[in-house]
Amino acid sequence: xxxxxxxxxxxxxxxxxxxxxxxxxxxxxxxxxxxxxxxxxxxxxxxxxxxxxxxxxxxxxxxxxxxxxxxxxxxxxxxxxxxxxxxxxxxxx
Numbered sequence: 001x002x003x004x005x006x007x008x009x010x011x012x013x014x015x016x017x018x019x020x021x022x023x024x025x026x027x028x029x030x031x032x033x034x035x036x037x038x039x040x041x042x043x044x045x046x047x048x049x050x051x052x053x054x055x056x057x058x059x060x061x062x063x064x065x066x067x068x069x070x071x072x073x074x075x076x077x078x079x080x081x082x083x084x085x086x087x088x089x090x091x092x093x
Contacts, residue, residue, distance in 0.1 A: 005062055012066025016059040027051020
Protein backbone atom coordinates (compact mmCIF):
# COMPACT_ATOMS: atom_id res chain seq x y z
CA UNK A 1 0.00 0.00 0.00
CA UNK A 2 2.54 2.61 1.15
CA UNK A 3 6.24 2.50 0.32
CA UNK A 4 7.77 3.96 3.48
CA UNK A 5 11.55 3.75 3.78
CA UNK A 6 12.61 2.56 7.23
CA UNK A 7 16.40 2.43 6.98
CA UNK A 8 19.45 4.70 7.11
CA UNK A 9 22.76 4.09 5.43
CA UNK A 10 25.99 4.02 7.44
CA UNK A 11 26.94 7.59 6.59
CA UNK A 12 23.43 8.72 7.47
CA UNK A 13 23.75 7.05 10.87
CA UNK A 14 27.04 8.86 11.42
CA UNK A 15 25.48 12.17 10.36
CA UNK A 16 22.48 11.63 12.68
CA UNK A 17 24.78 10.87 15.61
CA UNK A 18 26.85 14.01 15.01
CA UNK A 19 23.73 16.16 14.73
CA UNK A 20 22.22 14.75 17.93
CA UNK A 21 25.46 15.27 19.86
CA UNK A 22 25.70 18.86 18.63
CA UNK A 23 22.07 19.62 19.56
CA UNK A 24 22.33 18.10 23.04
CA UNK A 25 25.67 19.81 23.71
CA UNK A 26 24.33 23.19 22.59
CA UNK A 27 21.19 22.90 24.68
CA UNK A 28 23.24 21.66 27.65
CA UNK A 29 25.51 24.71 27.59
CA UNK A 30 22.61 27.07 26.96
CA UNK A 31 20.65 25.53 29.81
CA UNK A 32 23.62 25.69 32.15
CA UNK A 33 24.22 29.36 31.37
CA UNK A 34 20.53 30.27 31.64
CA UNK A 35 20.14 28.28 34.86
CA UNK A 36 23.16 30.06 36.38
CA UNK A 37 21.82 33.46 35.38
CA UNK A 38 18.41 32.94 37.00
CA UNK A 39 19.74 30.64 39.76
CA UNK A 40 17.33 27.79 38.92
CA UNK A 41 18.83 24.37 38.21
CA UNK A 42 15.40 23.08 37.18
CA UNK A 43 15.48 25.44 34.18
CA UNK A 44 18.78 23.84 33.12
CA UNK A 45 17.13 20.41 33.19
CA UNK A 46 14.07 21.64 31.25
CA UNK A 47 16.22 23.20 28.54
CA UNK A 48 18.37 20.07 28.29
CA UNK A 49 15.21 17.93 28.05
CA UNK A 50 13.90 20.17 25.25
CA UNK A 51 17.19 19.67 23.39
CA UNK A 52 16.93 15.93 23.86
CA UNK A 53 13.39 15.87 22.45
CA UNK A 54 14.45 18.05 19.51
CA UNK A 55 17.40 15.73 18.81
CA UNK A 56 15.05 12.74 18.87
CA UNK A 57 12.64 14.36 16.41
CA UNK A 58 15.44 15.34 14.03
CA UNK A 59 17.61 12.22 14.10
CA UNK A 60 15.42 9.16 14.69
CA UNK A 61 13.07 9.23 11.67
CA UNK A 62 14.82 8.00 8.50
CA UNK A 63 14.60 11.24 6.53
CA UNK A 64 16.04 11.29 2.97
CA UNK A 65 18.94 13.28 4.43
CA UNK A 66 20.13 10.04 6.05
CA UNK A 67 19.62 7.81 2.97
CA UNK A 68 21.81 9.48 0.37
CA UNK A 69 24.39 6.70 -0.09
CA UNK A 70 22.76 3.25 0.08
CA UNK A 71 24.85 0.11 0.03
CA UNK A 72 25.09 -1.81 -3.24
CA UNK A 73 24.61 -5.43 -2.25
CA UNK A 74 26.03 -8.23 -4.38
CA UNK A 75 23.70 -10.71 -6.01
CA UNK A 76 23.38 -13.96 -4.08
CA UNK A 77 24.95 -17.05 -5.55
CA UNK A 78 23.02 -20.27 -5.86
CA UNK A 79 24.75 -22.44 -3.25
CA UNK A 80 22.88 -25.66 -4.11
CA UNK A 81 24.02 -25.99 -7.73
CA UNK A 82 27.68 -25.07 -7.13
CA UNK A 83 28.08 -27.02 -3.91
CA UNK A 84 26.44 -30.13 -5.29
CA UNK A 85 28.67 -30.43 -8.35
CA UNK A 86 31.93 -29.77 -6.53
CA UNK A 87 31.10 -32.28 -3.80
CA UNK A 88 30.33 -34.96 -6.43
CA UNK A 89 33.69 -34.33 -8.16
CA UNK A 90 35.56 -34.59 -4.86
CA UNK A 91 33.84 -37.90 -4.01
CA UNK A 92 34.77 -39.43 -7.40
CA UNK A 93 38.48 -38.59 -6.98
